[in-house]
Amino acid sequence: MTVPATQAHNRQGSTLPRGAAPDPTGPLAVDATGLHKSFGTHSKTVHAVNGIDLQIRPGEVVAFLGPNGAGKTTTIDMLLGLSKPDAGSLAIFGMAPRAAIAHGLVSAVMQTGGLLKDLTVRETAALTASLFAQHQPVDEVLDRAGILDVAGRRVEKCSGGQQQRLRFAMALLSDPGLLILDEPTTGMDVEGRRDFWQAIRADTARGRTVIFATHYLEEADAYADRIVLVRRGKIVADGTAAEIKNLASGRTVLATADNADAAALAALPGVDSVQVQGERLAIRTKDSDAVARYLLNSTNAVDLEITSHNLEDAFVALTGDADAAAEITGTESKGK
Structure with missing residues (x-):
């Protein structure tokens, strides 16, 4: 049970x-400094935790x-x-x-x-x-x-x-x-x-x-x-x-246009990616104003929308794992 x-x-x-x-005002709930934990042998060592500092009030x-x-x-x-760190200190409520x-x-x-x-x-x-x-x-x-x-x-x-x-x-x-x-x-x-x-x-x-x-x-x-x-x-x-x-830099510009040139959009300064689905455009960019000006002046774009990146965008940008954005907490193996 x-x-x-x-x-x-x-x-x-x-x-x-x-x-x-x-x-x-008492001790921290969690006070972890320099936590390290490895698994495996000298010939094949996996550093599962590699220097985590975490303080939680x-x-x-x-x-x-x-x-x-x-x-x-x-x-x-x-x-x-359930396990002890190889190095570092860890206290729970002191x-x-x-x-x-x-x-x-x-x-x-x-x-x-x-x-x-x-x-x-x-x-x-x-x-x-x-x-x-x-x-x-x-x-x-x-x-x-x-x-x-x-x-x-x-x-x-x-x-x-x-x-x-x-x-x-x-x-x-x-x-x-x-x-x-x-x-x-x-x-x-x-x-x-x-x-x-x-x-x-x-x-x-x-x-x-x-x-x-x-x-x-x-x-x-x-x-x-x-x-x-x-x-x-x-x-x-x-x-x-x-x-x-905010750590995931840039914004996404969304618009509907039937005469947009994807290559021209991709060549604009600050553009990271251009996605086209039919007439719907999604442009990730560090300069949303430049993209908006281009769409309004050089295409027949309508329904233009500029959005900040959401938590999923930040997760992908910071962890470098696009596949994990939809399922981020599966139990990892200690050998991974």
């Missing part, structure tokens, strides 16, 4: 007050994005104390990861994992709660996860979205300071995703810290305070969604 990362050690008890959010919601093989899973494994886990300060909700299908939703949560020295009331966390109304339903009768919310409820039982989410809204409909993120936002208002991976780029755009882009074991961008978008 899938359980929060806290369960393995929480029987040791906690010296920290339960139910209290971490002090924003309590209460932040951080999207951790990157193409397959970027080092995301390896970094998360180190945050969860403690070693395993110590933070022992104090019930970290929980993880993974994309997949076994749930006991014959148990009801409430029985699953109650069984998980029994593994903690102290825990939040079962019905309270089911309500916060939006599944109290199906508490008596057997897990096998729950939808994929309801099962994912159950994993979220299980993670909340220890009232952790740090939640690590892998594809948290997989299987949820649009309304379910919105309700889920409203619950997450309510938690972060109390000081909860969230790190999440998602293949819904619009989700990262809408809900993350920060977006961290990783490529080949290194952080290539770290900032707000607006700041990340």
Whole structure:
């Protein structure tokens, strides 16, 4: 059965007050400096994490994005104390990861994992709660996860979205300071995703810290305070969604014209690419004004529109992986 990362050690008890959010003026939720992690032999070594520096304050919601093989899973494994860095330092709320886990300060909700299908939703949560020295009331966390109304339903009768919310409820039982989410809204409909993120936002208002991976780029755009882009074991961008978008230079000029010369457009200063689909044009350029002047003065272009690059454009530009833009959080192999 899938359980929060806290369960393995929480029987040791906690010296920290339960139910209290971490002090924003206290230690960083995550303080990683110069993290390195390699796999393989001397003749063939793969540097999965190659010098990551990451500081996250309590209460932040951080999207951790990157193409397959970027080092995301390896970094998360180190945050969860599942592996140790070869070099560098890592602290969770001022403690070693395993110590933070022992104090019930970290929980993880993974994309997949076994749930006991014959148990009801409430029985699953109650069984998980029994593994903690102290825990939040079962019905309270089911309500916060939006599944109290199906508490008596057997897990096998729950939808994929309801099962994912159950994993979220299980993670909340220890009232952790740090939640690590892998594809948290997989299987949820649009309304379910919105309700889920409203619950997450309510938690972060109390000081909860969230790190999440998602293949819904619009989700990262809408809900993350920060977006961290990783490529080949290194952080290539770290900032707000607006700041990340601005790192992808240029704009796209869209227009409809039946007499446009694609070669002439491509030859204009600052033009990166020209796409023609019938009469519809899409020109990526660093000088949108020059392209607009050409279209208006030299063609019969109508419906002209100039747009800034979106998060998908920035992702492709910064990670160099066009194929990963639609699916950016598949679990990478440690040998990649």
